[in-house]
Amino acid sequence: MKKDISFPKDFIWGTAASSYQIEGAWNEDGKGLSIWDTFSHTIGKIANNENGDVSIDHYHRFKDDIHLMSELGLKTYRFSTSWPRIFPDETGQINPKGVAFYDRMIDELLRNQVEPYLCLYHWDLPQWLQDKGGWSVRETTSYFADYAGFMSDKFSDRVKNWITHNEPFVTAGAGYFIGEHAPGIKEPISALKAVHHLLLSHGLATQAIRAASRQPLKVGIVLNLSPVHPASSFKKDIAAAERFDIIQNRAFLDPLLLGTSPVQELKLLSALVGSVIKPGDLKLINVLDFLGVNYYTRTVIRHDPKFPVFSASQIHPEGNEYSGMWEIYPDGLSELLLHIWGKYGPPSNPQQKMPEIMVTENGIPVPDGVDFDGRVRDERRIRYLENHILQVHKAIQLGVPVMGYFVWSFLDNFEWALGYGQRFGIVYVDFKTQKRTIKDSGHWFADVIRNNGFKA
Numbered sequence: 001m002k003k004d005i006s007f008p009k010d011f012i013w014g015t016a017a018s019s020y021q022i023e024g025a026w027n028e029d030g031k032g033l034s035i036w037d038t039f040s041h042t043i044g045k046i047a048n049n050e051n052g053d054v055s056i057d058h059y060h061r062f063k064d065d066i067h068l069m070s071e072l073g074l075k076t077y078r079f080s081t082s083w084p085r086i087f088p089d090e091t092g093q094i095n096p097k098g099v100a101f102y103d104r105m106i107d108e109l110l111r112n113q114v115e116p117y118l119c120l121y122h123w124d125l126p127q128w129l130q131d132k133g134g135w136s137v138r139e140t141t142s143y144f145a146d147y148a149g150f151m152s153d154k155f156s157d158r159v160k161n162w163i164t165h166n167e168p169f170v171t172a173g174a175g176y177f178i179g180e181h182a183p184g185i186k187e188p189i190s191a192l193k194a195v196h197h198l199l200l201s202h203g204l205a206t207q208a209i210r211a212a213s214r215q216p217l218k219v220g221i222v223l224n225l226s227p228v229h230p231a232s233s234f235k236k237d238i239a240a241a242e243r244f245d246i247i248q249n250r251a252f253l254d255p256l257l258l259g260t261s262p263v264q265e266l267k268l269l270s271a272l273v274g275s276v277i278k279p280g281d282l283k284l285i286n287v288l289d290f291l292g293v294n295y296y297t298r299t300v301i302r303h304d305p306k307f308p309v310f311s312a313s314q315i316h317p318e319g320n321e322y323s324g325m326w327e328i329y330p331d332g333l334s335e336l337l338l339h340i341w342g343k344y345g346p347p348s349n350p351q352q353k354m355p356e357i358m359v360t361e362n363g364i365p366v367p368d369g370v371d372f373d374g375r376v377r378d379e380r381r382i383r384y385l386e387n388h389i390l391q392v393h394k395a396i397q398l399g400v401p402v403m404g405y406f407v408w409s410f411l412d413n414f415e416w417a418l419g420y421g422q423r424f425g426i427v428y429v430d431f432k433t434q435k436r437t438i439k440d441s442g443h444w445f446a447d448v449i450r451n452n453g454f455k456a
């Protein structure tokens with residue numbers, strides 16, 4: 001017999017997206033260049049040399065897209081704003097047409113009873129700031145705070161939920177360490193500095209958002225977290241997994257939730273970047289109303305001296321199910337949520353005011369297509385989402401107060417260095433005609449929202 005899997009009243013169900021991945025209009029209405037414009041226009045950086053110039057043209061189609069959300073009964077939408085649309089160049093002059101775009105978009109969301117979650121940074125740094133050193137220099141943090149304050153002044157009359165950064169681990173790791181994302185830098189030290197500056201900019205931006213706010217609001221950050229498992233029970237692998245856990249999870253969670261840094265625990269790390277953390281920084285960073293957890297997979301690590309700083313590399317265990325990008329490992333989601341609550345929450349820190357926790361991204365790329373009868377039968381995505389939502393339910397049952405769950409993504413879109421080859425949407429997009437078709441998973445998720453759960 002099937003069991004009722006129901007969620008707390010007021011549980012937040014939503015979907016998520018980001019500016020560069022969906023907007024297109026890369027050089028329209030006064031927008032400045034972002035590092036992703038530069039990177040994707042460089043031959044050889046993106047699969048098939050694709051780019052986000054037009055993407056799924058959300059800039060011009062946002063009204064129809066929001067109507068589609070409303071048709072599905074989606075109540076919440078997490079999106080990001082493009083910083084270079086607002087501040088196109090280093091003069092600090094505001095681009096009124098960029099502001100007007102988000103004005104119209106937010107109004108349209110609210111008209112359709114969709115609650116906006118506004119994220120200020122989902123990787124599209126203005127190119128002019130990269131030219132000054134980007135996230136590897138401390139000065140970028142105050143530019144970010146200025147941008148945050150301006151946005152709060154403009155939009156906090158209507159937007160109550162604010163996110164400073166999406167996945168700073170990826171910003172620093174993929175952008176400055178392995179160079180597979182913009183700005184394409186491969187310098188471990190710049191990456192480690194970027195980690196601290198991203199966190200510091202979160203603290204400064206939070207202050208700026210609150211100072212300019214027009215109503216009580218919540219400010220959070222979104223981290224891509226992953227339980228780190230050792231590849232074997234050998235001591236060296238266990239130690240490597242612990243080291244990797246520092247950079248994947250603790251480098252972010254400890255400063256944000258405890259106001260401490262794990263950097264001192266690794267001699268080499270401390271020697272390389274210990275001095276980047278100035279007195280008072282950690283206190284500034286330790287501010288959070290909610291923690292967004294993006295979960296896709298676990299990370300399995302072995303000792304590997306070839307890799308700089310951490311002497312650890314990732315392996316992909318045989319015999320498990322994989323998506324086009326990652327191992328499918330739903331149990332890792334409840335493991336992660338329980339771990340966060342157990343280590344950082346009241347169970348071990350009764351004095352600590354624990355921020356709200358929500359799953360701000362979870363999803364799977366599937367090579368979907370529209371069938372002869374117009375349907376998109378993405379059964380695999382439904383199974384993936386159901387198995388992961390079950391893990392959120394389990395964590396709640398075991399005492400973790402998870403407040404919400406967002407599917408990545410609403411529409412198929414530009415998947416960064418992988419171009420348009422990976423479809424994550426619950427709505428199919430024909431990239432040639434821009435036609436949208438709700439996938440079976442979209443209808444399924446609409447039912448989940450309507451029933452505040454499902455039978456499993």
Ligand code: IFM
Pocket residue numbers: 018021167294361408415424
């Ligand atoms: O598409 C990305 C998103 O921009 C950030 N989180 C992971 C998604 C899938 O890779």
